[in-house]
Amino acid sequence: DSGVTQTPKHLITATGQRVTLRCSPRSGDLSVYWYQQSLDQGLQFLIQYYNGEERAKGNILERFSAQQFPDLHSELNLSSLELGDSALYFCASTPGGNAQYFGPGTRLTVL
Amino acid sequence: TQLLEQSPQFLSIQEGENLTVYCNSSSVFSSLQWYRQEPGEGPVLLVTVVTGGEVKKLKRLTFQFGDARKDSSLHITAAQPGDTGLYLCARRAGGTSYGKLTFGQGTILTVHP
Numbered sequence: 001d002s003g004v005t006q007t008p009k010h011l012i013t014a015t016g017q018r019v020t021l022r023c024s025p026r027s028g029d030l031s032v033y034w035y036q037q038s039l040d041q042g043l044q045f046l047i048q049y050y051n052g053e054e055r056a057k058g059n060i061l062e063r064f065s066a067q068q069f070p071d072l073h074s075e076l077n078l079s080s081l082e083l084g085d086s087a088l089y090f091c092a093s094t095p096g097g098n099a100q101y102f103g104p105g106t107r108l109t110v111l
Numbered sequence: 112t113q114l115l116e117q118s119p120q121f122l123s124i125q126e127g128e129n130l131t132v133y134c135n136s137s138s139v140f141s142s143l144q145w146y147r148q149e150p151g152e153g154p155v156l157l158v159t160v161v162t163g164g165e166v167k168k169l170k171r172l173t174f175q176f177g178d179a180r181k182d183s184s185l186h187i188t189a190a191q192p193g194d195t196g197l198y199l200c201a202r203r204a205g206g207t208s209y210g211k212l213t214f215g216q217g218t219i220l221t222v223h224p
Contacts, residue, residue: 002153031210043154043199043214056204056211090153094210098144098203102153 003027004103006091012109018079021106025072025093031055032074033100034066038087049074081110115200115215123221127189132218134200135182141203143183144212145174148197157185190222 003026013019025032034046036059045058049068060066063081068074078085086109092100116135124130134143142161146154158167160176160183167174171194173186187194198218204211 002155004153033211035212042216045211045213048211058211092153092212098142098159099156100210100212102155104151105153 002101002103004091004093004101006089006103006106008106009104010107010109012111013081014111015081015083017081017110018077019081019108021076021078021089021091021108023074023076023091023093023103025074025091026095026101029093029095029101030072031094031096032068032072033092033094034060034074034076035090035092035102036087037090037105043090046076078108083110086110115202115213117198117200117215117218119218120216121219121221123223124190125223126191128222130187130190130220132185132198132220133182134184134215136202137181139180140176140183141180143176143180144201144203145183145185146199146201146214148199148217150196154197154199187220190220192222192224195220195222 005024007022030051033048037043046060047066048056052068063079066076088105090105092102094100118133144159145157148154158174163178163180165176171188175184200215201212
């Protein structure tokens with residue numbers, strides 16, 4: 001158990017819908033990262049927050065957005081969903097230094 | 112984009128065999144990490160290598176960082192079914208993208224009893 005929690009574990013929805021994925025980082029970790037893992041693209045960085053502020057952006061679509069709240073939990077919002085958005089979405093947190101601790105992921109299926 | 116190329120993509124071996132997985136780039140890394148991911152779980156950090164030529168051991172796993180810091184390898188001795196999983200190499204970004212990880216495509220290892 002990494003100490004990072006993600007909900008829900010599985011999510012099945014239809015094209016055009018909007019979903020919210022939630023992440024609670026390890027206690028005391030200020031940085032949260034979101035990654036997307038798909039068969040064709042592998043594991044790709046989406047966005048990073050540090051203590052409530054956006055720190056870095058990767059290959060995140062404009063239909064996707066994220067935020068980090070004062071209690072440090074983070075949400076990833078995916079809208080106007082397409083079939084190609086089906087993937088595993090991971091959240092990771094770090095206290096700083098080298099290690100990133102990944103949550104168990106949310107498996108999103110868009111039908 | 113500084114890509115990481117991993118090989119082989121798939122590896123299926125019998126218990127007790129040895130194997131090596133490679134991670135290469137055309138760019139120099141400041142550091143490189145190896146992760147293992149099991150089905151239904153997130154990646155778990157195995158090791159970070161920083162110095163060119165560095166060798167680190169984790170039980171039956173040996174990690175090596177190339178002298179020029181452009182490549183790395185993971186060697187598993189006497190593989191066991193519990194070693195089955197996806198092995199990923201990753202580099203950490205610095206500067207304004209501090210901490211962001213860029214991953215290789217991974218090597219899917221299956222160890223048969």
